[in-house]
Amino acid sequence: MNAVDPIIRLHQINKSFGTFKALNDVTLEINAGEKIVVLGPSGSGKSTLLRTINRLETIDSGSIIIDGRNLYGPAEDINQIRMELGMVFQSFNLFPHKSVLENLTLAPIKLKKMERERAEELALALLAKVGMRDRASHYPIQLSGGQQQRVAIARALAMEPKIMLFDEPTSALDPEMINEVLEVMTTLAKEGMTMVVVTHEMGFAREVADKVVFMDEGAIVEQASPSDFFTNPQNPRSQFFLKQIL
Amino acid sequence: MSQKQSNQIEVGDGAAIPNPEDKGLVSAWYIALFGTLALIILLPWLKPDPYLNILRFVPDGILVTFEVTVLSIALAIVIGLLTGLGRLSPNRFINLIASLYVEVVRGIPLLVQLFYIYFALGRFVQVPDIIAAVIAMAFCYGAYMGEVFRAGIKSIDYGQTEASLSLGFNRRQTMAYVILPQAWRTILPPVGNEFIALLKDTSLVSILAVADILRRGREYAAESFNYFETYTMIALIYLLITLVLSKLISVMEHRLSHYERR
Numbered sequence: 273m274n275a276v277d278p279i280i281r282l283h284q285i286n287k288s289f290g291t292f293k294a295l296n297d298v299t300l301e302i303n304a305g306e307k308i309v310v311l312g313p314s315g316s317g318k319s320t321l322l323r324t325i326n327r328l329e330t331i332d333s334g335s336i337i338i339d340g341r342n343l344y345g346p347a348e349d350i351n352q353i354r355m356e357l358g359m360v361f362q363s364f365n366l367f368p369h370k371s372v373l374e375n376l377t378l379a380p381i382k383l384k385k386m387e388r389e390r391a392e393e394l395a396l397a398l399l400a401k402v403g404m405r406d407r408a409s410h411y412p413i414q415l416s417g418g419q420q421q422r423v424a425i426a427r428a429l430a431m432e433p434k435i436m437l438f439d440e441p442t443s444a445l446d447p448e449m450i451n452e453v454l455e456v457m458t459t460l461a462k463e464g465m466t467m468v469v470v471t472h473e474m475g476f477a478r479e480v481a482d483k484v485v486f487m488d489e490g491a492i493v494e495q496a497s498p499s500d501f502f503t504n505p506q507n508p509r510s511q512f513f514l515k516q517i518l
Numbered sequence: 519m520s521q522k523q524s525n526q527i528e529v530g531d532g533a534a535i536p537n538p539e540d541k542g543l544v545s546a547w548y549i550a551l552f553g554t555l556a557l558i559i560l561l562p563w564l565k566p567d568p569y570l571n572i573l574r575f576v577p578d579g580i581l582v583t584f585e586v587t588v589l590s591i592a593l594a595i596v597i598g599l600l601t602g603l604g605r606l607s608p609n610r611f612i613n614l615i616a617s618l619y620v621e622v623v624r625g626i627p628l629l630v631q632l633f634y635i636y637f638a639l640g641r642f643v644q645v646p647d648i649i650a651a652v653i654a655m656a657f658c659y660g661a662y663m664g665e666v667f668r669a670g671i672k673s674i675d676y677g678q679t680e681a682s683l684s685l686g687f688n689r690r691q692t693m694a695y696v697i698l699p700q701a702w703r704t705i706l707p708p709v710g711n712e713f714i715a716l717l718k719d720t721s722l723v724s725i726l727a728v729a730d731i732l733r734r735g736r737e738y739a740a741e742s743f744n745y746f747e748t749y750t751m752i753a754l755i756y757l758l759i760t761l762v763l764s765k766l767i768s769v770m771e772h773r774l775s776h777y778e779r780r
Contacts, residue, residue: 367681
């Protein structure tokens with residue numbers, strides 16, 4: 273594989289829910305190690321776009337290439353591709369019947385056939401990284417929202433993915449818990465992880481993003497570096513959006 | 519994520535499973551249990567003929583009743599799981615087969631099904647009466663169980679499925695590792711209800727040549743003409759069993775809900 277090939281390549285994606293056009297001819301390329309923050313008003317298709325990347329949302333037309341593999345190729349194993357794509361949800365979606373540690377070890381043990389001791393070692397290291405090591409034996413219900421989301425990030429990392437997708441990871445959190453999650457994400461970004469983040473956290477976008485993608489009505493209307501986007505937006509819709517929130 | 523127990527309305531024909539919050543039902547349970555125990559002990563003691571004789575003659579049937587109940591429920595759970603999964607399957611054909619099974623079974627009285635399977639089966643294969651009875655009971659209860667499983671599986675938030683898929687699990691693994699272990703908690707109370715209902719319905723197999731509690735009672739009554747006394751004891755024995763079982767199930771249910779509580 274050529275080193276300059278983008279790790280994610282979305283080409284002319286279209287997607288409708290009934291008569292509602294959720295994605296309109298979206299083309300986007302993301303290089304390995306890049307951090308992309310997707311912004312836009314609600315209903316603009318940000319989450320739908322993110323969810324098409326690991327095929328939680330199917331597309332009507334277009335093509336998606338992840339790390340050289342066609343997401344819709346007949347010979348490709350979607351589950352293999354998904355192992356390389358960690359996903360973090362707005363509502364955490366931890367497994368409530370498993371302890372924190374088991375949440376992290378389930379997939380590596382079952383899918384990668386990792387030995388339990390090794391999986392637990394890895395899990396504990398990841399929990400330490402997100403500051404949750406002392407809660408390994410707790411159940412999700414016993415944790416605050418911010419703690420649950422940090423565990424959810426660790427759970428996704430336990431599969432050692434190449435790319436991390438974040439779908440509004442802080443939108444369901446109380447304000448005082450947002451920072452602890454953003455800090456974990458910032459650390460991850462500094463370590464060189466390829467990240468695609470849908471968020472409303474402008475501070476995070478400004479600080480961490482290599483590129484801001486602004487969406488409206490299912491289409492990408494502007495792509496720019498954060499400094500350009502926030503100080504000098506080109507598109508009138510971006511200008512309007514920024515005026516609303518800043 | 520977790521439904522409140524009080525939001526569930528269950529109208530089954532199983533015995534009422536006492537919930538600790540329901541004071542009326544809990545105290546009623548104690549009164550019924552001790553009343554039943556007292557009668558089962560006092561009657562044979564005060565009037566050994568016929569009560570003690572009945573108590574000596576009938577218990578053979580208790581084992582048969584339990585055998586039929588346990589085998590039927592085990593088979594019904596397997597059929598129910600397959601039916602429930604079939605009813606949720608995106609495959610049109612599998613879905614149709616499962617739905618058809620549920621519709622047909624629900625529309626035919628259990629006694630008619632029992633006769634039908636017993637005699638229809640008898641035409642082609644010679645199976646022991648007890649096996650025929652188990653197959654018939656399981657066939658019927660599997661349909662009800664299927665609806666219980668379907669509801670239990672559907673009660674789990676779809677985010678759980680998405681989280682599992684995004685980790686790389688396929689649909690089958692997601693069901694086995696993530697959905698069913700959680701759904702089991704929702705499914706257990708109605709399954710317990712079905713178990714008790716099935717235990718009572720096994721009395722129907724006494725019509726076939728299966729020597730369950732009721733059958734043994736009928737045999738005794740036919741010989742001794744002590745109909746009233748015999749059926750009094752039969753009723754008390756059934757009541758005692760269902761009362762104890764309902765308590766056991768409620769204890770199990772609380773054990774299983776541990777991760778909901780702090």
